[in-house]
Amino acid sequence: MPTQKQRNFSTGKRIRGGILAAAVVLLVLGIVQSGHMDVRNKAIRICYECIGIG
Numbered sequence: 001m002p003t004q005k006q007r008n009f010s011t012g013k014r015i016r017g018g019i020l021a022a023a024v025v026l027l028v029l030g031i032v033q034s035g036h037m038d039v040r041n042k043a044i045r046i047c048y049e050c051i052g053i054g
Helices: 004-034 034-051
Strands: none
Touching: 004 034
């Protein structure tokens, strides 16, 4: 029979695995919806504003 410490460790592993899976799903969704291009365009705009071109 597993001890309390072993059960907590197992639960922690499941939680970490769930968070990792959610992160991967959200990253893939962002890439599929071209979210990376939005971030790139905003970064370019901010840089141009900082150096006084935009």
